[in-house]
Amino acid sequence: MSKMKWVFSLVLRILALGATVSAAIVMGTSREKASFLSLSFEAKFSDIPSFKYFVIVEAVASLYCFLVMFLPARSSLWRFTIISDLIFTMLLTSSIAAALAVAQVGKYGNSHAGWLPICGQVPRYCDHVSGALGAGFAAVVIFLAILLSAIYSFLNPRLI
Amino acid sequence: MASGNEGQKIEADRLAPMPLSERKGFPVLLTLRLIAFFATASATIVMALNKERKALVVATIGSTPVEATLSAKFQDTPAFVFFVVANAMASLHNLLMMALETFGDSFDCKGMRLIVIAILDMMTVVLASGADGAAVFMADLGKNGNTHARWNKICDKFETYCDQGGGALIASSVGLLLLLLITALSIMRLLKPNPKPIPHNNNLVTIP
Numbered sequence: 001m002s003k004m005k006w007v008f009s010l011v012l013r014i015l016a017l018g019a020t021v022s023a024a025i026v027m028g029t030s031r032e033k034a035s036f037l038s039l040s041f042e043a044k045f046s047d048i049p050s051f052k053y054f055v056i057v058e059a060v061a062s063l064y065c066f067l068v069m070f071l072p073a074r075s076s077l078w079r080f081t082i083i084s085d086l087i088f089t090m091l092l093t094s095s096i097a098a099a100l101a102v103a104q105v106g107k108y109g110n111s112h113a114g115w116l117p118i119c120g121q122v123p124r125y126c127d128h129v130s131g132a133l134g135a136g137f138a139a140v141v142i143f144l145a146i147l148l149s150a151i152y153s154f155l156n157p158r159l160i
Numbered sequence: 161m162a163s164g165n166e167g168q169k170i171e172a173d174r175l176a177p178m179p180l181s182e183r184k185g186f187p188v189l190l191t192l193r194l195i196a197f198f199a200t201a202s203a204t205i206v207m208a209l210n211k212e213r214k215a216l217v218v219a220t221i222g223s224t225p226v227e228a229t230l231s232a233k234f235q236d237t238p239a240f241v242f243f244v245v246a247n248a249m250a251s252l253h254n255l256l257m258m259a260l261e262t263f264g265d266s267f268d269c270k271g272m273r274l275i276v277i278a279i280l281d282m283m284t285v286v287l288a289s290g291a292d293g294a295a296v297f298m299a300d301l302g303k304n305g306n307t308h309a310r311w312n313k314i315c316d317k318f319e320t321y322c323d324q325g326g327g328a329l330i331a332s333s334v335g336l337l338l339l340l341l342i343t344a345l346s347i348m349r350l351l352k353p354n355p356k357p358i359p360h361n362n363n364l365v366t367i368p
Contacts, residue, residue, distance in 0.1 A: 105298075115311040
């Protein structure tokens with residue numbers, strides 16, 4: 001890879017690192033105590049398996065971004081990063097979709113299944129989680145940009 | 161000049177797949193696309209036909225039980241609607257790509273064919289993975305409920321609905337794995353074009 005392409009890919013990966021780390025941390029620190037009908041309960045992210053999956057996938061993706069940033073520009077492993085970028089994009093998309101599906105039930109409920117929305121009792125928890133989901137969505141978009149730019153950077157030298 | 165034109169044509173050819181008449185060996189990509197098409201199409205159809213009606217006793221007035229007919233359909237959950245739509249799109253994409261590979265040799269894509277196939281494959285795999293993840297976690301919520309949020313499980317009352325949904329999820333997971341493999345193969349095919357021998361044009365050399 002030439003120097004310019006390596007620098008461009010590095011900038012994108014730093015953005016992706018920021019997005020995934022912030023999504024993992026914001027979701028991991030979301031908790032709120034509420035009392036409802038003389039019962040006090042605490043809403044944490046670990047109550048819902050979908051949010052746990054989201055935190056785990058974002059953390060692993062941020063670790064991957066961090067490790068790839070240290071790959072030297074002339075290494076032959078850059079072709080392999082396209083496939084691993086694809087796998088991580090897939091994992092990130094499935095985690096954000098799962099977290100969004102359950103968060104939608106939490107905010108609006110599901111009358112057919114008899115599930116009541118919980119955002120009325122823990123509004124700050126809901127806002128916190130929404131922030132984490134926004135960061136997760138930004139991470140997906142940046143990872144897609146990384147994937148497309150990686151394919152573009154490998155395509156151009158072959159056209160000579 | 162003619163030789164410059166030939167040079168450009170050769171570069172465009174480097175990014176095109178081999179024509180059907182020259183291909184030898186087992187068509188791996190085509191077979192994978194066929195299996196993925198069947199997997200995603202069956203996931204779509206099984207989930208779209210997922211419906212169960214049940215008469216349940218909801219209250220008792222005096223000594224007569226009051227029965228209400230409750231139904232569980234896939235449209236109740238937005239995640240399952242997304243699942244059906246995304247799997248339908250993935251199976252349509254596979255069908256189109258199979259048709260393009262077998263019958264599309266005469267289309268002049270100006271050297272963009274492999275790039276477009278790779279990018280469309282990537283978008284389809286991302287869409288299918290999102291649908292699969294959302295549907296799996298919603299199904300887990302329906303099967304086990306969530307005691308912290310006081311959401312009851314529904315699978316003990318609607319067993320057929322849950323089983324059919326589970327079957328659709330398994331088919332979609334198989335389709336997703338195959339789509340990932342297909343995308344990886346498409347990207348490898350894009351980055352390693354088959355070298356075509358440069359044609360030796362004897363009739364362009366004029367011997368004075």
